[in-house]
Amino acid sequence: MAAPIEFFFDFSSPYGFLAANRIDDLAARHGRSVVWRPVLLGAVFKVSGQQPLLEIPLKGDYTKHDLARFARLWGVQIAIPPIFPFSSVAPSRGFYWLEARDQALAVRFAKAAFAAAWQQGRDISKSDVVADIGAALGVAREDFLAGMLEPATKEKLRQEVDAAIKRGVFGSPYIVVDGEGFWGADRLWQVEEWLKRGGW
Amino acid sequence: MAAPIEFFFDFSSPYGFLAANRIDDLAARHGRSVVWRPVLLGAVFKVSGQQPLLEIPLKGDYTKHDLARFARLWGVQIAIPPIFPFSSVAPSRGFYWLEARDQALAVRFAKAAFAAAWQQGRDISKSDVVADIGAALGVAREDFLAGMLEPATKEKLRQEVDAAIKRGVFGSPYIVVDGEGFWGADRLWQVEEWLKRGGW
Structure with a gap:
């Protein structure tokens, strides 16, 4: 069994959401599994000095148009x-708390949280909303709310973000396959090419 | 005959160079011609507040690796x-001076100038080097050197850059097809898809 693909993303990243719709199927076509890795781009941007995409003059307008067009495609x-x-x-935090208990459930939660934010317009920055999303997947609300606030959960997220930055993750989505990093939903064609050819 | 594709680029942009190797063939496959439009990203970045790609922490390292990998592909x-x-x-300036006299020659010059910088390591910021590139294409050196310094040539470049910024060009390459802008060599697959489907 070949090594899994690592899928780094920020829940607040629209291109991360787009890639989240494709990454599992893409990997499966080439006999790979996917390890989902939510990160916080805010922490990354402190290192790289970047601004949030939609706030950059010219680029922000392009991005709004591009997102709608890309999603239609x-x-x-x-x-x-x-x-x-x-x-x-x-x-x-919710993701990593769940993942320590049930990896597949954590991925289902990630997909549901992405859809809640980017399709249903729900405010997933709120723990209550995150707990609702978990509840719909059978996660006990009170356990989930308490779990998100555990020091170990907070520490786990910090470690994951630090580890991602050390590995060069500077945007979302960022996909690592066989040690090669690819940035952007618009690079999934190169990820697929890499898997198909076994590198080049 | 369908409208030409507009290909905006900066000679100092490596991804512009990559796209320059493909854009004419891509357009020709769909019965389109290409209008080449050099711009100055420095002026664009003043509006958008962006930094040169290779100088951004994390992203700069990625870009160096990505360029080599992308070019190999x-x-x-x-x-x-x-x-x-x-x-x-x-x-x-050399491009626009030539273009006013012979559009096809200007495109051949653009390709030669890109190759000089990105394959032969020549310093195309120097008028002398630009004149050498022109001379190899049969352009009289003294005429070309004088032409680059004509007020009308300088003004033409300023106008083209201003017009590009007004149209939302914020990076290189930036390709406009049927009024739709696509940014990045890694989006040529979407440009091709757009041409194939006639939009979506």
Whole structure:
């Protein structure tokens, strides 16, 4: 069994959401599994000095147009949430708390949280909303809310973000396959090419 | 005959160079011609507040690795020139002076100037080097050197850069097809998809 693909993303990243719709199927076509890794781009941007995409003059306008066009091409429904940008600390902590208990459930949660933000316009920066998303997947609300606030959960997220920065993750999505990093939903064609050819 | 594709680029942009190797063939496959439009990203970045790609922490390292990998995938030889970043004023002026006289020759010059910088490591920020590139294409050296310094040539480049910024060009390459802008060599697959489907 070949090594899994690592999929780094920020829940507040629309291109991360687009890639989240494709990454599992892409990997499966080449006999690979995917390790989902939520990170906090805010912490990354402190290192790289970048600004949030939609706030950059010229580039921000392009991005709004591009997102809608890109999503249409892939047949994905998308809408920028009423509150944006938003903090992705709560769903990221929720993810890692779940992952320590049930990896597959954590991935289902990640997909549901992405859809809640980017399709249903829900404010996933709120722990209550994250708990609702978990509850719909059978996670006990009170356990989940308490779990997100455990010191071990907070520490786990910090470690994951630090580790990602050390490995060069500077944007979302960022996909690592066989040690090669690819940045951007618009690079999935290169990830697929890499898997198909076994590198080049 | 369908409208031509507009290809905006900066001679100092490595991804512009990569796209320059593909854009004419891509357009021809769909019965389109290409209008080449050199711009100065320095002026664009003043509006958008962006930094040169290779100078951004984390992203700069990624970009160096990505460029080599991307070029290998497309079978294009590429090397970052010894002097980089460099000013692209001279070759851009040279291009527009030539274009006013012979559009096809200007495109051949653009390809030769890109190759000089990104394959032969020559310093195309220097008018002398630009004149050499022109001379190899049969352009009289003294006429070309004088032409680059004509007030009308300088004004033409300023106008083209201003017009590009007004149209939302914020990076290189930036390709406009049927009013739709696509940014990045890694988006040529979407440009091709757009041409194939006639939009989506």
